[in-house]
Amino acid sequence: MIIYKNKGLLQSIWHFHTGPTAKALMGRLVVVAIYVTIVTVAEMHYTDLRLKDTPSSFLGAMGILLSLLLIFRTNTAYDRFYEGRQAWGVLVNNCRNLAIYFNAVLPEGDARSREFYAKAIANFPFALKNHLRDSNNTAELDIVEEGERRDLSHFDHKPAGVSNQLWVKTENLYREGHISESQHINLNQYLTTLMDVCGVCERIKSTPIPFSYMLFIKLFIMLYVTLLPFTVVTAFGYLTIPAVVLTSYILVGLEMIGEEIEEPFGLERNDLPLNQLSQLIRVNVHDILQIYLPHVEKQAAKPGFTIVT
Amino acid sequence: MIIYKNKGLLQSIWHFHTGPTAKALMGRLVVVAIYVTIVTVAEMHYTDLRLKDTPSSFLGAMGILLSLLLIFRTNTAYDRFYEGRQAWGVLVNNCRNLAIYFNAVLPEGDARSREFYAKAIANFPFALKNHLRDSNNTAELDIVEEGERRDLSHFDHKPAGVSNQLWVKTENLYREGHISESQHINLNQYLTTLMDVCGVCERIKSTPIPFSYMLFIKLFIMLYVTLLPFTVVTAFGYLTIPAVVLTSYILVGLEMIGEEIEEPFGLERNDLPLNQLSQLIRVNVHDILQIYLPHVEKQAAKPGFTIVT
Amino acid sequence: MIIYKNKGLLQSIWHFHTGPTAKALMGRLVVVAIYVTIVTVAEMHYTDLRLKDTPSSFLGAMGILLSLLLIFRTNTAYDRFYEGRQAWGVLVNNCRNLAIYFNAVLPEGDARSREFYAKAIANFPFALKNHLRDSNNTAELDIVEEGERRDLSHFDHKPAGVSNQLWVKTENLYREGHISESQHINLNQYLTTLMDVCGVCERIKSTPIPFSYMLFIKLFIMLYVTLLPFTVVTAFGYLTIPAVVLTSYILVGLEMIGEEIEEPFGLERNDLPLNQLSQLIRVNVHDILQIYLPHVEKQAAKPGFTIVT
Amino acid sequence: MIIYKNKGLLQSIWHFHTGPTAKALMGRLVVVAIYVTIVTVAEMHYTDLRLKDTPSSFLGAMGILLSLLLIFRTNTAYDRFYEGRQAWGVLVNNCRNLAIYFNAVLPEGDARSREFYAKAIANFPFALKNHLRDSNNTAELDIVEEGERRDLSHFDHKPAGVSNQLWVKTENLYREGHISESQHINLNQYLTTLMDVCGVCERIKSTPIPFSYMLFIKLFIMLYVTLLPFTVVTAFGYLTIPAVVLTSYILVGLEMIGEEIEEPFGLERNDLPLNQLSQLIRVNVHDILQIYLPHVEKQAAKPGFTIVT
Amino acid sequence: MIIYKNKGLLQSIWHFHTGPTAKALMGRLVVVAIYVTIVTVAEMHYTDLRLKDTPSSFLGAMGILLSLLLIFRTNTAYDRFYEGRQAWGVLVNNCRNLAIYFNAVLPEGDARSREFYAKAIANFPFALKNHLRDSNNTAELDIVEEGERRDLSHFDHKPAGVSNQLWVKTENLYREGHISESQHINLNQYLTTLMDVCGVCERIKSTPIPFSYMLFIKLFIMLYVTLLPFTVVTAFGYLTIPAVVLTSYILVGLEMIGEEIEEPFGLERNDLPLNQLSQLIRVNVHDILQIYLPHVEKQAAKPGFTIVT
Known part of the structure; x- marks a missing residue:
């Protein structure tokens, strides 16, 4: 456990980012970065998949369901962490x-x-x-x-x-x-x-x-990140790349912390x-x-x- | 139960998709695919139901209520799963x-x-x-x-x-x-x-x-999936078909996992x-x-x- | 209680819709249908209340608060149902x-x-x-x-x-x-x-x-359903009528199921x-x-x- | 406590609205009504604060956070009410x-x-x-x-x-x-x-x-109600006044019921x-x-x- | 603890704002104010980063996830506060x-x-x-x-x-x-x-x-506040400065109250x-x-x- 109360926050962050979970997260973000770069370049110079016209209500509803699922995941993981701490x-x-x-x-x-x-x-x-x-x-x-x-x-x-x-x-x-x-x-x-x-x-x-929920949430995140660049590329241009990577960092990171916390x-x-x-x-x-x-x-x-x- | 920690994830996914729940899910997605194809072709070539102008705030609110209901369903199912595990x-x-x-x-x-x-x-x-x-x-x-x-x-x-x-x-x-x-x-x-x-x-x-909630959630999903193609067909064209099938996969899948988990x-x-x-x-x-x-x-x-x- | 696992779903639905809760629900939907028909005809042929320009963010926020309140209602009702079942x-x-x-x-x-x-x-x-x-x-x-x-x-x-x-x-x-x-x-x-x-x-x-919450939720639903036709009538035309009735079915139905479940x-x-x-x-x-x-x-x-x- | 099951609902509502909480609520709504009338008249006849162009995503996110906070408030108040009832x-x-x-x-x-x-x-x-x-x-x-x-x-x-x-x-x-x-x-x-x-x-x-949350929620509602008329005045005109008063009724009312319920x-x-x-x-x-x-x-x-x- | 029931509310607010948490909050808001002033002046007079075209559905989904995370944070902090009170x-x-x-x-x-x-x-x-x-x-x-x-x-x-x-x-x-x-x-x-x-x-x-969640929420808020001025500057002009400071007050304040409450x-x-x-x-x-x-x-x-x- 990282003790961070009344300690140097920067030192804690450094320790955190050298852990295996952080490293696995970095690996996945690199994959996302490569994917989104290819999509952005292709969309801007060659083709147009019309997905950029996705009605906002449709993508919004999916984003909300994904957010709620991630919070459900976070809650169950935290409950196990806390139940383990209570047992000790x-x-x-x-x-x-x-x-x-x-x-x-x-x-x-x-x-x-x-x-x-x-x-x-x-x-x-x-x-x-x-x-x-x-x-x-x-x-x-x-x-x-x-x-x-x-x-x-x-x-x-x-x-x-x-x-x-x-x-x-x-x-x-x-x-x-x-x-x-x-x-x-x-x-x-x-x-x-x-x-x-x-x-x-x-x-x-x-x-x-349960396996079903774990798999379902992973697939849902993958789907969302895959579709995201198409919907923002017209508005963002090359800024699409950092935007999608940051979004992936938030979604994938939240899911991975849950996975790490739930077996404490x-x-x-x-x-x-x-x-x-x-x-x-x-x-x-x-x-x-x-x-x-x-x-x-x-x-x-x-x-x-x-x-x- | 599928043991997936430290095991091959792909093997676990394979086992998962051969189960009866996965098969029932596939069956329903085929029905959705047929329906959405008919609607898309009809809308693009013959008629126009004006539903595509649905104000986003209206459909968005329904989507949020549906998302919250699905999470309520997921929570109660997971609680029973967990209560059963605790009992054992x-x-x-x-x-x-x-x-x-x-x-x-x-x-x-x-x-x-x-x-x-x-x-x-x-x-x-x-x-x-x-x-x-x-x-x-x-x-x-x-x-x-x-x-x-x-x-x-x-x-x-x-x-x-x-x-x-x-x-x-x-x-x-x-x-x-x-x-x-x-x-x-x-x-x-x-x-x-x-x-x-x-x-x-x-x-x-x-x-x-309770029967009422089970039925209510099923009817709500059916309604949402039925209306969805009309609201995105103008923007997506033939991409409407995969978009609606994917959305159905997420909504119906989440509901079916809940049904399977709640009696563990x-x-x-x-x-x-x-x-x-x-x-x-x-x-x-x-x-x-x-x-x-x-x-x-x-x-x-x-x-x-x-x-x- | 309706036993629906492994039984004919259609038979269960039939039994469900002959119950007093279902009948009371039908009664209210008829009132909504009459109201929305009057509003739609009036708006389309005679007058214009400008409410159709309601900014989506405003109505959306109200819709979300109403959704969250309905889920709060559903949760408390279900908790009582479950607490009663646990007692038995x-x-x-x-x-x-x-x-x-x-x-x-x-x-x-x-x-x-x-x-x-x-x-x-x-x-x-x-x-x-x-x-x-x-x-x-x-x-x-x-x-x-x-x-x-x-x-x-x-x-x-x-x-x-x-x-x-x-x-x-x-x-x-x-x-x-x-x-x-x-x-x-x-x-x-x-x-x-x-x-x-x-x-x-x-x-x-x-x-x-508590009485306050019960009354508050009923008033909120009434307010939402009353305002709804004005905001969609321009986009939907005569389709406003089924759209508002369906929305009412979802909102009123959810509230009524909660009322029925909470005293099991x-x-x-x-x-x-x-x-x-x-x-x-x-x-x-x-x-x-x-x-x-x-x-x-x-x-x-x-x-x-x-x-x- | 108001007994409302199987009793005249109208009588219950009447009793409810003569209570001190209801009176305090009315007092606050009068203040809101005066404020929003001044703002509306000023905006329509004299000046323009540009706030009406507030991007919907920005105000929407604030509205959602406020809604979630109010439900958090409602939940904690109801939990105390229920805990008190359980104790008795x-x-x-x-x-x-x-x-x-x-x-x-x-x-x-x-x-x-x-x-x-x-x-x-x-x-x-x-x-x-x-x-x-x-x-x-x-x-x-x-x-x-x-x-x-x-x-x-x-x-x-x-x-x-x-x-x-x-x-x-x-x-x-x-x-x-x-x-x-x-x-x-x-x-x-x-x-x-x-x-x-x-x-x-x-x-x-x-x-x-805790005092911090109580104060925080009150300030947040005040801020939201203060900004609201500017964002809807262009679309609603003089209808801004009832719209803002109704919204205030919902937000302030929910908060006040929580305050009353939590000490039962x-x-x-x-x-x-x-x-x-x-x-x-x-x-x-x-x-x-x-x-x-x-x-x-x-x-x-x-x-x-x-x-x- | 501040006793505020039946006491002067203004006196309570005064005491509250002299506490160390309130002072730390003020410090952070000054940093945000300086940052947003620089961004606003730069955007309006010199350059244009195109971020103002961010599709609302994208920023909205992030805002909702952040809201849900903050409420998760608030819930866990309050639960600890309440558990401590229950123990006493x-x-x-x-x-x-x-x-x-x-x-x-x-x-x-x-x-x-x-x-x-x-x-x-x-x-x-x-x-x-x-x-x-x-x-x-x-x-x-x-x-x-x-x-x-x-x-x-x-x-x-x-x-x-x-x-x-x-x-x-x-x-x-x-x-x-x-x-x-x-x-x-x-x-x-x-x-x-x-x-x-x-x-x-x-x-x-x-x-x-857990450290991961604490850090994650802080980074998420920082990211959101950093991006916010770019998306509203066109619509708000110099009003961007108070708008972003107010938003920061709400997000940072909620997080800091959670931090203070969780160790009561x-x-x-x-x-x-x-x-x-x-x-x-x-x-x-x-x-x-x-x-x-x-x-x-x-x-x-x-x-x-x-x-x-």
């Missing part, structure tokens, strides 16, 4: 509430359980982050008690593995009488929420906008800073349960740079 | 949470109950999928303990039958003291959610957009991959409860093909 | 979950309680349906134990009466020890939801769109099939609790006809 | 559920507690209504047991006082063993909801649309019938708990008049 | 419900616990307010029992510290038997909600609209009155738990001034 916000809340609750429930002296929970709760966001980024890497996860890390290797689904560790430990404490009936009921909702967040993120990742768990320029959020959870959870955490980890949780992953 | 996302979460919870609650040695839950939980999505696709087929359901499969045959409503098996077994464990008061309360919400998902899907399936539980090209999601739940639940599952089933849960049902 | 969907879910839960909780042999719950749960949707349709008729309600039906006559608010019967019986079972603490807590949410659904439906019924509990063509949903709940609940139900009732729960109430 | 709907539900629950839980013979709850529950909506209408009047509240009414005088916040009475009484019953553990847990959510509804209503009341707890023509809803809750609660209520109070709960407060 | 509304509710609950649950004589809860609950909104405004200041927080304030200094995250104090105290009361099982379960949801509100506010603060926790003119809401919670909580609070604090909770922080 719920995760931050929930991990903190879990830590606060265990801090209040566990006996002062039970340092071993405290450390277990500080580490295991903080492991969940890292496991989820890697799961969403298609990585099975568990190097960022803290080892919780001897042998437990090996346990995770049994699970194909790492977040489910971490959630499992938390449940098994909690049920053991309950069976041993360290957690009362009411505390057990209270804990349930926090532990359930972990996997609920995981499910929401998986859903956002695996279900983009990757490493693209606009994606969510999952690394930083995971670090933040780790710092908060250790802070609340009063378990020592090296200073270098606390630094990483602060969004001090322009680009955060 | 909740089902995935809930089945995993049920498995994690029973894994933590059931004694290590109680292999029989573990196997019952692994199979019965995984049966629910398959029963729901077939129920939504109007099939009573129970071949995909695993047999849970001798005689229980026969039980399902008593139920007209198979998902209710599976839910019933889960409840009866759980209440038995509770009455026998294997599940404590607080565990019993915690389990309740997971078991309830199964039938809630079923209800949401049934609702989406049985209540399309079928086997159409844009429908949800219920088969794959059910397999995914089966794999995850067995993974969590550590019950052996043949490798071939794990493969089927991966969306490795362009078209997934 | 929740009712279906909840009644089934109640039945499944009592089936698992009640002892196998307690046939009397089983029958009580099968009948009392199934009575709730019928009581709610009649309440929403302003009827106090209790003929469709099954008699639950001797004397209980008489009880309902004490209640002005029949759904509250049925809910009351369920609560009293459940609290009795709890006090007699047939329901444990945790089962009692679990049951609470199901029983509460019954009256929540009732409240949502009552709210939708008693609060239409009546017996109009687009209203929800409350009868069928109530029958469906009765069939499902008896199916789950394994109480015999005559075959004729099962039939009525299937949406086998074009028009369902 | 939840209150109706919740009070009925509380009554049904206490009816089932309290012993048949405990007439004193029954009467306490019938009166105290019914007091809450009245206390909330007066709180929202900035009145400290407690005359409509029933006296609950000797001395308790005096208690309310200690509270600045009357609804919190009533909620407090309910909680204290319930905790006493619990401590004395009349309410079991599970009944106590079940009751919690009903009692919490009372103050939640209060909080939602207070929020809607105290936070109108007052005594304006479009506000919610809080008096009637409070009476309805009182009647229902007494009906359910079988406490006698004079017939005159039942009458007041029926929306039998055109204007209901 | 939930906080008000929740603190009151906590106070009401402890008032009913704590023994009459336990003045020490009552005072602890009155102070600790009221500390939470102040801690949250300062946290959101990037301040670590704890001067506004009441000292709760000897030594507890020191405790807060251990926490980097002050709201988590206050929440922690509440949990630890509550768990102690529970362990000592002053709070029963069911009371403990009931309390859980209130205490959890405190940190949930904190998380929602942090999320709104740390995630503005600061001290800007449109931000939420967190100080006043915190004071209101303190007054209400002390009122309910009947702990003495100096009169001066009660005054501060009333929104009696035009500008409230």
Whole structure:
């Protein structure tokens, strides 16, 4: 994610234009520029397709429908971005509430359980982050008690593995009488929420906008840009070229930003800073349960740079 | 569902255009093409209906209202698609949470109950999928303990039958003291959610957009396409024919995609991959409860093909 | 409700146009037709109001605002329709979950309680349906134990009466020890939801769109249709008459459909099939609790006809 | 609130136009009429500001942005109106559920507690209504047991006082063993909801649309209406005057209705019938708990008049 | 926040225009004014770029897309503003419900616990307010029992510290038997909600609209304003200058209000009155738990001034 509030705007723009989405956009604009140059030269020197007489009401109605479709696209993409951000916000809340609750429930002296929970709760966001980024890497996860890390290797689904560790430990404490009936009921909702967040993120990742709409909007833009030069060439002359390229920049750019935003768990320029959020959870959870955490980890949780992953 | 991210776009387009919706669309465009050809020839050679002088503000306002209605249609259809996807996302979460919870609650040695839950939980999505696709087929359901499969045959409503098996077994464990008061309360919400998902899907399936709106939008498009050639024929000449066909493609196509998307539980090209999601739940639940599952089933849960049902 | 999926579209259209909304619409279009004929003849033969020179940008902006208002109207009406449908969907879910839960909780042999719950749960949707349709008729309600039906006559608010019967019986079972603490807590949410659904439906019924908006939209449409013939008469000549009538059909029709849809509990063509949903709940609940139900009732729960109430 | 379904529409319109919002609207239209008359006469007889040549695309785009802003305004106002109505709907539900629950839980013979709850529950909506209408009047509240009414005088916040009475009484019953553990847990959510509804209503009341947007929309309308006569005077002549006044009626009227609707707890023509809803809750609660209520109070709960407060 | 209901509108406008957002807006309008003056003079006296012949349908479609994007921007900004307000509304509710609950649950004589809860609950909104405004200041927080304030200094995250104090105290009361099982379960949801509100506010603060959209909208406005003078200069002459400046005021102003509104926790003119809401919670909580609070604090909770922080 590009952090732009109170930062140099120019630096942010520079970073933005070096990303892969920006590069793909440039590629398409070059194609449009070549096409419109050919059309303009041909229309002005050789032929006349009569399309320049297109009644304005007809083209206008098409332009409005295209605009509305692009805003529909923008809205759905933004909703997914926001839903993903909300899911991670719920995760931050929930991990903190879990830590606060265990801090209040566990006996002062039970340092071993405290450390277990500080580490295991903080492991969940890292496991989820890697799961969403298609990585099975568990190097960022803290080892919780001897042998437990090996346990995770049994699970194909790492977040489910971490959630499992938390449940098994909690049920053991309950069976041993360290957690009362009411505390057990209270804990349930926090532990359930972990996997609920995981499910929401998986859903956002695996279900983009339906194929039909994606294809339909792309075809519609292509059609509009193809017809545009014919309708303005008489009025604009050689200014047709920059006008059509600028229009394409707006239409194609809006569509491509939507495509990038709607799956916000990757490493693209606009994606969510999952690394930083995971670090933040780790710092908060250790802070609340009063378990020592090296200073270098606390630094990483602060969004001090322009680009955060 | 067509999987198009990171796949060949052209292949996806090809698959899309062989679907029944695409074919129905082609049929309607042929009708439009014939109509517009007749009108164009008639207007240019024989008569003049004066409609070409339609003031642009009048036709423009109608075009805008039609565009807004089509976007309203698109929004409601997409909302149902998304609501259906969310319901299945909740089902995935809930089945995993049920498995994690029973894994933590059931004694290590109680292999029989573990196997019952692994199979019965995984049966629910398959029963729901077939129920939504109007099939009573129970071949995909695993047999849970001798005689229980026969039980399902008593139920007209198979998902209710599976839910019933889960409840009866759980209440038995509770009455026998294997599940404590607080565990019993915690389990309740997971078991309830199964039938809630079923209800949401049934609702989406049985209540399309109200008949009045469906009919109204169809009539409005028909009216617009009927009048369109008269208003552009003077300016476009024979180019009227492709212009009107393209416009019809956009208007009719958008309406038909909406119709297809709004009931996302079928086997159409844009429908949800219920088969794959059910397999995914089966794999995850067995993974969590550590019950052996043949490798071939794990493969089927991966969306490795362009078209997934 | 008109069932139109996979049915003859023409038959559905025929049924639609015989409904009272369609008839009221026809009445208004006749008034518009008379008015526009008078204006057209007067303008063409006698006078000239200069309104035909209305700048297109001015009329266009008004047309867009009117379109946006109509879509706002359509959205709010549809949201109420959908909210009403969702409430009944929740009712279906909840009644089934109640039945499944009592089936698992009640002892196998307690046939009397089983029958009580099968009948009392199934009575709730019928009581709610009649309440929403302003009827106090209790003929469709099954008699639950001797004397209980008489009880309902004490209640002005029949759904509250049925809910009351369920609560009293459940609290009795709890006090007699047939329901444990945790089962009692679990049951609470199901029983509460019954009256929540009732409240949502009552709210939708008693609060239409605020009077100001309703009046404002009607006046705006009237104004637009009144001015329209003057602005197109020069260009269209006698074609003004069908053009204005068609435009009125679209504007007035959209507004009237909104009015009909926003209160979806009546017996109009687009209203929800409350009868069928109530029958469906009765069939499902008896199916789950394994109480015999005559075959004729099962039939009525299937949406086998074009028009369902 | 004006009740207009199945009532004389003309009577409703009359009532509407005697309200303060309608009067303020008339005042502004008179100002517009004077302004536009001066401009029209000046333009036609003395000078020419060239503004009549404003390109239609420029004014059109501004008109569309203004239309979209007005619909944004309408949407947010309506959402608040609807959120306020939903809150009161939840209150109706919740009070009925509380009554049904206490009816089932309290012993048949405990007439004193029954009467306490019938009166105290019914007091809450009245206390909330007066709180929202900035009145400290407690005359409509029933006296609950000797001395308790005096208690309310200690509270600045009357609804919190009533909620407090309910909680204290319930905790006493619990401590004395009349309410079991599970009944106590079940009751919690009903009692919490009372103050939640209060909080939602207070929020809607105290936070109108942000000042910037309110001011921005007003300035935009003023600008549009100021420029409008110049752009149509050549085409319309003296018809400019009614045209601009009508347009102002639409723009200003829509904005003023939004302002009135967004705070729906007052005594304006479009506000919610809080008096009637409070009476309805009182009647229902007494009906359910079988406490006698004079017939005159039942009458007041029926929306039998055109204007209901 | 500017309080404008029933206050002098002119005074509100004056306050508004002295804020930093208004000043930044003025700065940009000066730049636009200089640019458009140069263009107008150059076009009228020296050259002719033919852009004045831009077909209206082309510029109109761009204007509509820009309008829709600005409304999308406005909607998302307003949604965040409203979500922030809702979060604080939930906080008000929740603190009151906590106070009401402890008032009913704590023994009459336990003045020490009552005072602890009155102070600790009221500390939470102040801690949250300062946290959101990037301040670590704890001067506004009441000292709760000897030594507890020191405790807060251990926490980097002050709201988590206050929440922690509440949990630890509550768990102690529970362990000592002053709070029963069911009371403990009931309390859980209130205490959890405190940190949930904190998380929602942090999320709104740390995630503005994605960088791509922010940049895209700014570039689009710049492009539109740059091209605008060329298209109207022929028609308007020197009136081009005020026309373009006014248009810029509307476009740039709408975008800047969105930017200001979307992070509503600061001290800007449109931000939420967190100080006043915190004071209101303190007054209400002390009122309910009947702990003495100096009169001066009660005054501060009333929104009696035009500008409230």
